[in-house]
Amino acid sequence: MFVIITYDVGEKRVNKVRKKLKQYLMWTQNSVFEGEISEGKLQKCLFEVSKIIKKEEDSIYVYRINFPAQVKKDIMGIVKSYEDIFI
Amino acid sequence: MFVIITYDVGEKRVNKVRKKLKQYLMWTQNSVFEGEISEGKLQKCLFEVSKIIKKEEDSIYVYRINFPAQVKKDIMGIVKSYEDIFI
Structure with missing residues (x-):
């Protein structure tokens, strides 16, 4: 299964x-x-x-796609290396 | 086709x-x-x-899923009304 998770979380909890x-x-x-x-x-x-x-303030979106082959991903602009900047 | 677009764009261009x-x-x-x-x-x-x-600074991710029925979306926490706060 392919999953995309997006979050909008208060600053104190984001890390x-x-x-x-x-x-x-x-x-x-x-x-x-x-x-x-x-x-x-x-x-x-x-x-x-x-x-x-905090469920009354934050939100987490979970998109499940059963077959990863169904997902086509394209990037416009730069690919940021979040793995690198994350401590 | 179902599409999810996420963006990471400089403040000056985000609106x-x-x-x-x-x-x-x-x-x-x-x-x-x-x-x-x-x-x-x-x-x-x-x-x-x-x-x-600005393609050297910003990034736009585009996820295409051919069959919308393949996508299962769940939300944890609150559903924010972005349509409302957007001017």
Whole structure:
């Protein structure tokens, strides 16, 4: 399964959310992670994220696409190396 | 076709990019637009966006999924009304 996760999280919690998502997926843009993952691992990931966020303030969007081959990804402009700038 | 567009654009250009994307897609999160769109309209949209951004600084990610029924979307936390706060 291919997953795209986007987040809009308060500043105080954003690093924790990123660290957690980074354990499961690839950081591709400022507030976007993506990757292939099993439903079980995704559930674990989302459960852990749910313990970090404030549900009345933050939002996490999860797009599941069953067949990764169905997803075509294009990039316009630069590809930022978030893995590098992330401490 | 279902499309998810995420952007990471310099502050000076971000409002212009949002306004342009809003003409074609639905604003769902801080830096995320989504929606069903034809390839022709998407090409027109991306061409117009390409004239706004600085390709050496900004980045636009485009995820195309041929069959919208393949996409399952879940939201954790709040659903922000970006349409409302957008002027």
